[in-house]
Amino acid sequence: MTTNTYTTRGLRKIYGEGPAAVHALRGVDLEIPEGEIVLLLGPSGSGKSTLLNIIGGLDRATEGTVLFRDRDLSAMTDRELTRYRRDHVGFVFQFYNLMPSLTAHENVELVTEIADSPMDPDEALALVGLADRADHFPAQLSGGEQQRVAIARAVAKQPDVLFCDEPTGALDSATGRSVLNVLKDVNEQLGSTVLIVTHAAAQAAMADRVIRFSDGAVHEVTVNADKLTPEEISW
Numbered sequence: 001m002t003t004n005t006y007t008t009r010g011l012r013k014i015y016g017e018g019p020a021a022v023h024a025l026r027g028v029d030l031e032i033p034e035g036e037i038v039l040l041l042g043p044s045g046s047g048k049s050t051l052l053n054i055i056g057g058l059d060r061a062t063e064g065t066v067l068f069r070d071r072d073l074s075a076m077t078d079r080e081l082t083r084y085r086r087d088h089v090g091f092v093f094q095f096y097n098l099m100p101s102l103t104a105h106e107n108v109e110l111v112t113e114i115a116d117s118p119m120d121p122d123e124a125l126a127l128v129g130l131a132d133r134a135d136h137f138p139a140q141l142s143g144g145e146q147q148r149v150a151i152a153r154a155v156a157k158q159p160d161v162l163f164c165d166e167p168t169g170a171l172d173s174a175t176g177r178s179v180l181n182v183l184k185d186v187n188e189q190l191g192s193t194v195l196i197v198t199h200a201a202a203q204a205a206m207a208d209r210v211i212r213f214s215d216g217a218v219h220e221v222t223v224n225a226d227k228l229t230p231e232e233i234s235w
């Protein structure tokens, strides 16, 4: 039986109050099965990052529930939510957020020092194809390589879920494809559920499931019977 990594019910998020209130999520019901690559697509402002932040435990919904497996994130204390993030979730952002004064190895090590059962930083860097660049500083690496270090850092704690907000947004499509390949490897080799927010609709072909957002609600969910590899797509 397939279990869900996430199940949301009636999820609403309102930023601000009164006439200035923004309804970012307007009642989202979703299932995200364990071990899938899931793409979130939708126009700017449709609520994708808001959803990612809530199920990633960075923010709270105004109303509704989010289950991580059988645990209700909406009922957790701040301390429990921090622990959930630390133990289960890895984040990759558009602009890498690496520490410029630390080498690739040291950037990854920052995370492995506080994780429960981390990978060796060298193993994480090997997984993203950067074993030979471990002693390089971010400024000595290309954008795609920096993003791969950011992915190594996120996966080094062996997260159950990897959240990627526009991971290829700052990259040309060839470099972006190599980053998507790394995400696919992480999904296959670690079994992590991978959630990717993107504007690049063509990337949908490499996902198991595509969730299209519109105006704070799920507009359409499609399941790909046949996936393409990142090499087979362009955007």
Ligand SMILES: Nc1ncnc2c1ncn2[C@@H]1O[C@H](COP(=O)(O)OP(=O)(O)OP(=O)(O)O)[C@@H](O)[C@H]1O
Pocket: 015, 016, 022, 023, 024, 042, 043, 044, 045, 046, 047, 048, 049, 050, 051
């Ligand atoms: N902290 C905030 N305070 C007020 N409004 C916010 C805040 N964060 C997001 N919003 C608003 O909520 C709505 C949804 O934003 P969100 O960032 O989730 O959309 P998105 O689909 O991720 O957009 P993009 O593709 O441009 O990143 C937008 O109208 C946005 O302006």
